[in-house]
Amino acid sequence: MQVLPTPTERFIQGILPENPVYRQLLGLCPTLAVTGGLKPALTMAAAVGFVLLCANIITSLIRNLLKPHLRIVVFTLTIATFVTIVDRFLAAYLYQMSKALGPYIPLIIVNCIIICRCEVCASRQSVPAAAADALGQSLGFGLALAGIAAVRELLGTGMLAGYPVLPESWPDWVIMVLPPGAFLTFGLLLALVNWISADKQQGEGGGS
Amino acid sequence: MAHALKQKIPSPGRWLRDTNLGQAWLVLALAILFGAALAAVQVNLSRRIEANRQNETLSKIPELVWGPARAREIKSGSAAVQIIPGTLQAGSGANPITLNLFKVIHAGQLAGWVIKAGGQGYAEKIDLLIGIDPQVSALTGLFVLDQKETPGLGNKITAPGWRGQFKGRSTGRPLTVAAGLSGSEAAIDAITGATISSRSVTRIVNRVMAAVKDSLEVDTFRPIERRS
Numbered sequence: 001m002q003v004l005p006t007p008t009e010r011f012i013q014g015i016l017p018e019n020p021v022y023r024q025l026l027g028l029c030p031t032l033a034v035t036g037g038l039k040p041a042l043t044m045a046a047a048v049g050f051v052l053l054c055a056n057i058i059t060s061l062i063r064n065l066l067k068p069h070l071r072i073v074v075f076t077l078t079i080a081t082f083v084t085i086v087d088r089f090l091a092a093y094l095y096q097m098s099k100a101l102g103p104y105i106p107l108i109i110v111n112c113i114i115i116c117r118c119e120v121c122a123s124r125q126s127v128p129a130a131a132a133d134a135l136g137q138s139l140g141f142g143l144a145l146a147g148i149a150a151v152r153e154l155l156g157t158g159m160l161a162g163y164p165v166l167p168e169s170w171p172d173w174v175i176m177v178l179p180p181g182a183f184l185t186f187g188l189l190l191a192l193v194n195w196i197s198a199d200k201q202q203g204e205g206g207g208s
Numbered sequence: 209m210a211h212a213l214k215q216k217i218p219s220p221g222r223w224l225r226d227t228n229l230g231q232a233w234l235v236l237a238l239a240i241l242f243g244a245a246l247a248a249v250q251v252n253l254s255r256r257i258e259a260n261r262q263n264e265t266l267s268k269i270p271e272l273v274w275g276p277a278r279a280r281e282i283k284s285g286s287a288a289v290q291i292i293p294g295t296l297q298a299g300s301g302a303n304p305i306t307l308n309l310f311k312v313i314h315a316g317q318l319a320g321w322v323i324k325a326g327g328q329g330y331a332e333k334i335d336l337l338i339g340i341d342p343q344v345s346a347l348t349g350l351f352v353l354d355q356k357e358t359p360g361l362g363n364k365i366t367a368p369g370w371r372g373q374f375k376g377r378s379t380g381r382p383l384t385v386a387a388g389l390s391g392s393e394a395a396i397d398a399i400t401g402a403t404i405s406s407r408s409v410t411r412i413v414n415r416v417m418a419a420v421k422d423s424l425e426v427d428t429f430r431p432i433e434r435r436s
Contacts, residue, residue, distance in 0.1 A: 081242035092253040095260040
């Protein structure tokens, strides 16, 4: 039988070795759409993190009751429930942010990261492993989003999380906060991450 | 004997596994459980969400009537400001329209009107608050409540500088949109790269002004009974 990773391994893998955005290329819709600023990006990452943690724990708890042909329905049902809860909470307690994120919060339901983690990890492993996996993947997702958002906001508006960072004379590169800026930044950061890890592997005496 | 009997009556667990209901019981149970959880969330939060919407509108109204500086003065002053939400039947002939609006009273005097209106923008619906003076002769302010225009271009309709152009415009004739300074009194400067968004806002304003010009009178204003 295949040996499944331990909770600690699951947690660490999510951050970089199996980073949802840079390694698995999952959940790219919010990655491109809400990274115009650091604040919406972090709110999105927190929302995805909450949904992923809850969905992973529930799925892990009921993993022995799951029927193979009904598992996707159960995953979707679970995910949709927690997404709706997040959506309502944002509208109640962070009204302006909820307006800014618009349809991207309900769209978490179809975010592949969550359904992928339910399938790969939570439906096969115990609650601690599933929770650690959710935390690691959320952290990896949050770091990826924050990286892209920081670059785009800084170059596009001269600010970080709404605070002016660059001098007044900075000519705002408006394209960076527009959709093309998302693709450019993501592509360059993806190349950078791959270049660094390829370099590291070579340094260790051989790639895989 | 006992052995044979045991085989005839399957255990509840096996029965569940073998029938359609047994296959789907988990989905049904979860649906009921999650549905109840969502109902509880909705019951607890819906008032707060509605209050957020209402508060945003109400907090912008004094600014639209008096401008930011004077609104702060009045807020700290002693005379009470009353904001009465209501509806208005406007327009003529076979297709009258109902507008949501707010009547603003300061120190017992009518201080102005604020009308909530929406229309199609470049991307999605744009919702505006439009301030009009008591005589219905000029605009006193404009605020964009909700918009999903292109970030960096169309969303500049929310910038105070651009929407400030509407302040003081006469309600007597429709506003036009012009690129650059045309010199015309009724022209609104188009945002570079977002002419459609600029036109959409102006069109909504024109439509409202045309509708209310003759019918914004006290007798057609119907206050809404506020439920506490």
